[in-house]
Amino acid sequence: MRKAIAPGKLILSGEHSVVYGQPALAMAVNRYAEAWVSEQQGHLISFDLLNLRHHKAMTMKALHKLKGRVRTRYEAFLRGDVGIRDVVKLPGELAKYAFAHLLDKVNHELADGVKLSTHSTIPVGCGMGSSAALILCVMHSIALQQGLTLSPETYLEHARETENIQHGRSSGLDLHVSLNGGCLWFQQGASVKRELPSMPFFIVNTGKPQCTTGESVSTVAKKINHPAMLADFGAVTSAMDQAVIDQNEAVMRECVRTNHQLLVEIGVVPVKVQEFIREVELTGGAAKICGAGAVWGNEAGVVLIAAEVAPQQIAERFGYQVESIAGETNGLHSL
Numbered sequence: 001m002r003k004a005i006a007p008g009k010l011i012l013s014g015e016h017s018v019v020y021g022q023p024a025l026a027m028a029v030n031r032y033a034e035a036w037v038s039e040q041q042g043h044l045i046s047f048d049l050l051n052l053r054h055h056k057a058m059t060m061k062a063l064h065k066l067k068g069r070v071r072t073r074y075e076a077f078l079r080g081d082v083g084i085r086d087v088v089k090l091p092g093e094l095a096k097y098a099f100a101h102l103l104d105k106v107n108h109e110l111a112d113g114v115k116l117s118t119h120s121t122i123p124v125g126c127g128m129g130s131s132a133a134l135i136l137c138v139m140h141s142i143a144l145q146q147g148l149t150l151s152p153e154t155y156l157e158h159a160r161e162t163e164n165i166q167h168g169r170s171s172g173l174d175l176h177v178s179l180n181g182g183c184l185w186f187q188q189g190a191s192v193k194r195e196l197p198s199m200p201f202f203i204v205n206t207g208k209p210q211c212t213t214g215e216s217v218s219t220v221a222k223k224i225n226h227p228a229m230l231a232d233f234g235a236v237t238s239a240m241d242q243a244v245i246d247q248n249e250a251v252m253r254e255c256v257r258t259n260h261q262l263l264v265e266i267g268v269v270p271v272k273v274q275e276f277i278r279e280v281e282l283t284g285g286a287a288k289i290c291g292a293g294a295v296w297g298n299e300a301g302v303v304l305i306a307a308e309v310a311p312q313q314i315a316e317r318f319g320y321q322v323e324s325i326a327g328e329t330n331g332l333h334s335l
Helices: 060-079 093-105 130-146 152-167 173-180 213-224 227-246 249-265 271-282 312-317
Strands: 003-013 024-040 045-049 054-058 113-120 183-187 190-194 201-205 286-289 302-306 322-325
Touching: 003 130, 003 173, 003 227, 003 249, 003 302, 024 130, 024 173, 024 227, 024 322, 045 093, 054 060, 060 093, 060 152, 093 113, 093 130, 093 152, 113 130, 130 152, 130 173, 152 173, 152 213, 173 183, 173 190, 190 227, 213 227, 227 249, 249 271, 249 286, 249 302, 271 286, 271 302, 271 312
Parallel strands: 045 113
Antiparallel strands: 003 024, 024 113, 024 183, 045 054, 183 190, 201 302, 201 322, 286 302
């Protein structure tokens, strides 16, 4: 039995604007989703999703019906009839959809029953690419177990179709980073490798946002989808990219500060998180949210901190816990 492993990610620059064709810079990090598939007697498909404490067995026919229901809800979302959180509603639906979708797309039928197991150290719903990593490792695990050889392009295509049901309209950024590993410059579906930044990074998890990624993206659309604002996001991402190429830590920190201000302007950084970041900046560091953020509530997912020393005391005052984070050179792979 072989295990498929996919890393999470952090966005260094380009949140939200990447959806509108602007560049983004992101890196894979040492938090992982894992999936493995084993044979079992009979013809049932069992799902053992450890983090969700979800354990269920079903026939392939029932799995296809589930996929059809989710797809119908997604089409209703595209028409504007329901919100994105009404598409994937139950624990385990994303993994089950990914499993069935890959088999459908490559026109492969299971001869025997199998059991899919998953585990993840990536915080869910906090801007670290947990959905993308889960989808990729689920698809890769079943391909491994069934002896299917699939190209990176095939994984990207089918994984993006699956990620859409979770986030609405995926830019593909998370999938590219999790598939390829390392640091990537990404724009409009194409990516270019960069060296991982050498400077130290830390994260704090401010908590899972009360709104979904799709809800945040939809809410800020009117604020960000203007030429001047998009140009500002694009400019800071280009500056961050050059700083990473040069390994210039001072410029990287300045770009993080500028990016943070732009994210504040479009309304995705809660006041409490802004106050935390302000205190980090007063010590010479820089910080910003690393995903969609939040348009309501006090939680905004993960905040990336670029600083020489972990801001432990500041974090404790806000009720946060600081963690070290490191770049990951490996993308989707197997053990």
